[in-house]
Amino acid sequence: MGRYSAPFQFLNNGFWYAQSRGDTLARMNIQSIESSYRAGESHRLAYTQWGAPDNPELLFCAHGLSRNGRDFDYLAAAMAERYHVVCPDYPGRGLSEKLSRPEDYDNGNYLIDSLNLLRTLGSKTVDWVGTSMGGIIGMLLASQEHSPIRRLVLNDVGSFVPRSALLEIAAYLGYEPRFATREEACQYFRKTYIGFGPMSDAQIDHLTEFGIWPLDTGGYQLSCDNAIIQQFIQGKIEDVDLSPWWNAVKVPVLLIRGEQSKLFSAETMADMAENREAVATVEFPDCGHAPSLMHPEHIRVIKEWLAAP
Numbered sequence: 001m002g003r004y005s006a007p008f009q010f011l012n013n014g015f016w017y018a019q020s021r022g023d024t025l026a027r028m029n030i031q032s033i034e035s036s037y038r039a040g041e042s043h044r045l046a047y048t049q050w051g052a053p054d055n056p057e058l059l060f061c062a063h064g065l066s067r068n069g070r071d072f073d074y075l076a077a078a079m080a081e082r083y084h085v086v087c088p089d090y091p092g093r094g095l096s097e098k099l100s101r102p103e104d105y106d107n108g109n110y111l112i113d114s115l116n117l118l119r120t121l122g123s124k125t126v127d128w129v130g131t132s133m134g135g136i137i138g139m140l141l142a143s144q145e146h147s148p149i150r151r152l153v154l155n156d157v158g159s160f161v162p163r164s165a166l167l168e169i170a171a172y173l174g175y176e177p178r179f180a181t182r183e184e185a186c187q188y189f190r191k192t193y194i195g196f197g198p199m200s201d202a203q204i205d206h207l208t209e210f211g212i213w214p215l216d217t218g219g220y221q222l223s224c225d226n227a228i229i230q231q232f233i234q235g236k237i238e239d240v241d242l243s244p245w246w247n248a249v250k251v252p253v254l255l256i257r258g259e260q261s262k263l264f265s266a267e268t269m270a271d272m273a274e275n276r277e278a279v280a281t282v283e284f285p286d287c288g289h290a291p292s293l294m295h296p297e298h299i300r301v302i303k304e305w306l307a308a309p
Helices: 069-079 106-120 133-142 163-173 182-192 201-211 226-235 266-273 296-308
Strands: 016-019 026-034 043-050 059-061 085-089 126-131 150-153 213-216 219-221 254-257 279-284
Touching: 026 069, 026 106, 043 069, 043 106, 059 069, 059 106, 059 133, 069 085, 069 126, 069 296, 085 106, 106 133, 126 133, 133 150, 133 296, 150 296, 163 201, 163 226, 182 201, 201 213, 254 266, 266 279, 279 296
Parallel strands: 059 085, 059 126, 126 150, 150 254, 254 279
Antiparallel strands: 016 026, 026 043, 043 085, 213 219
């Protein structure tokens, strides 16, 4: 369902690809599974994996609303020695298929995709890093009884998401940007994702390379199905209270906040950490929504926290 021509093709069971981006140098493998929400329907879910696939230590990295799994290349490369790292492209992004029903672009369905992928990998436990939407999916999973999540990193998302911040996201996504050239797209990412924090030219180039799809008519669009954006901006945008799920999370959690973030306030972070010994917090300077997790300091903090006893 919802098939389209992606800018890259799969080769048999995947392909090995060596890549260097600044301080990133690692071996990665692109794979896909068939995932479904209803009997008789399925879609291809692509994921990038790093490190040894037979390593029982699994790190799952889940991206934001209009992003894709390649946002985690720098983090994944740094973690691949310890973990088997898996970074999915949720449906309608990156190399995953679009969905034929726009209403299926839903966090509950992304949770099903995540569970289907974890089941395919044969994982009993997993450490989870989630940015924005990916953090919400992780929170939903971690709140369940007998959750496979052992440790949870929430990158710039918390138990309360204000309507005002969601309206800002809708504003910059809502006009369905098109780019005549790759350089034009690069400038868009440089300006729009200023909240990611300081990024090198190589990192901006990385976001651009994996953040656009070529159009048959020439030029480029974001590597995100426009139906996802329309679902978001045309829906009822209001405050989101995730506290019932947050209150059910019992595993150790690292809360990451961009110091200038409007989506994840300092007050919400403090409330989430109050009287919770297993909750650690960190604010990254010069970041809004959401820290890129490409910066060496971002990676160091996550790596050390995941390694703590």
